[in-house]
Amino acid sequence: MATATPPDPIYTVRVYVDGQAVLYTPNTTVNQLLWMANGQHTVEVVAEDTAGYIATSSIQLNVIGQEPGALNIQDQNTWVSCSATISNSTCAAGLGTATSTLTLHQSSPSLDGSAAKFSIAGNHPYSNELYWIPLGGGNSVSHFTYDLWFYVDQGDAPQSLEFDVNQAFGGTRWTWGSQCDFDQTHHWNVWDPLHEVWVPIPVPCDHFPSNTWIHLIWTLERVGNQVHYMTLNVADQTYNVDTYFTAQPNWYQEEIDIAFQMDGNYKQQPFSVWLDEVNLLAN
Known part of the structure; x- marks a missing residue:
């Protein structure tokens, strides 16, 4: 789960997996499924507010199994x-x-x-x-x-x-x-x-x-x-x-x-x- 709390209202939040955008939401909290193949991945969350300011956060993770x-x-x-x-x-x-x-x-x-x-x-x-x-x-x-x-x-x-x-x-x-x-x-x-x-x-x-x-x-x-x-x-x-x-x-x-x-x-x-x-x- 990721949460963005900027001073101005959030305009968009996008989640990227290995540089490819896979999830878009206008909500400040992202608590959804990400489908990824097993192996190493970089997940980045990019939030933009209504003033045009952008904040990012990324993590490295290793997927070893998946829910159906x-x-x-x-x-x-x-x-x-x-x-x-x-x-x-x-x-x-x-x-x-x-x-x-x-x-x-x-x-x-x-x-x-x-x-x-x-x-x-x-x-x-x-x-x-x-x-x-x-x-x-x-x-x-x-x-x-x-x-x-x-x-x-x-x-x-x-x-x-x-x-x-x-x-x-x-x-x-x-x-x-x-x-x-x-x-x-x-x-x-x-x-x-x-x-x-x-x-x-x-x-x-x-x-x-x-x-x-x-x-x-x-x-x-x-x-x-x-x-x-x-x-x-x-x-x-x-x-x-x-x-x-x-x-x-x-x-x-x-x-x-x-x-x-x-x-x-x-x-x-x-x-x-x-x-x-x-x-x-x-x-």
């Missing part, structure tokens, strides 16, 4: 959310601003006694809410397994449910976005990050049963400047997706994060989704 990834992410208290826009830019899109809440550490329904409850409502049809959580940074990992369980109380209420993984460094952002489009394509869609469009894949997706735990596993990889959607396992059925897209260029931040989005339907019918045992494995 970020585990039980649903329990973390650093989730961030937005509805249609954020800072005058498109966020969750849709046709209105949703009303949404997140409640952590729900014992029921839950698989392990600590689920996160995401709820959405509102007064305008087709309003959405996007939740994401910064996990850390690193350029040494290129294979991801996004493994989670979800539970919908009103299975016919969502317009769609979205599950994403993002990795960014070196001016490029690799986004593996997926959504179960219940009411339009009735298929899973995946995100083309270069053209910023959803592309249907031949994997069926209809409304999930109410009050039922559904297991979702995506296997994903970064290949050069491309995202590779490898396989999708949903409700114990595995599909070989094997689809590539070019990553998004000209990205100025560095981060590894996951995201979850709920989309409202034509009635903006209220519903809740519980997430449990949310893990992002990376190597």
Whole structure:
């Protein structure tokens, strides 16, 4: 963990591993995961305040083992959310601003006694809410397994449910976005990050049963400047997706994060989704 305490407000903090920026944050405290290969590394923290002053601190370390990834992410208290826009830019899109809440550490329904409850409502049809959580940074990992369980109380209420993984460094952002489009394509869609469009894949997706735990596993990889959607396992059925897209260029931040989005339907019918045992494995 690193903390910056300058006289003027912090503007940015960046973490470098062996000279490569791998993590960006506007926060004064950095307490996140850094993925690094085993061996000797130099880690440098660079903080810049609003007056333009820069402070740095660096350490040498030797990595001898790694955790498999970020585990039980649903329990973390650093989730961030937005509805249609954020800072005058498109966020969750849709046709209105949703009303949404997140409640952590729900014992029921839950698989392990600590689920996160995401709820959405509102007064305008087709309003959405996007939740994401910064996990850390690193350029040494290129294979991801996004493994989670979800539970919908009103299975016919969502317009769609979205599950994403993002990795960014070196001016490029690799986004593996997926959504179960219940009411339009009735298929899973995946995100083309270069053209910023959803592309249907031949994997069926209809409304999930109410009050039922559904297991979702995506296997994903970064290949050069491309995202590779490898396989999708949903409700114990595995599909070989094997689809590539070019990553998004000209990205100025560095981060590894996951995201979850709920989309409202034509009635903006209220519903809740519980997430449990949310893990992002990376190597």
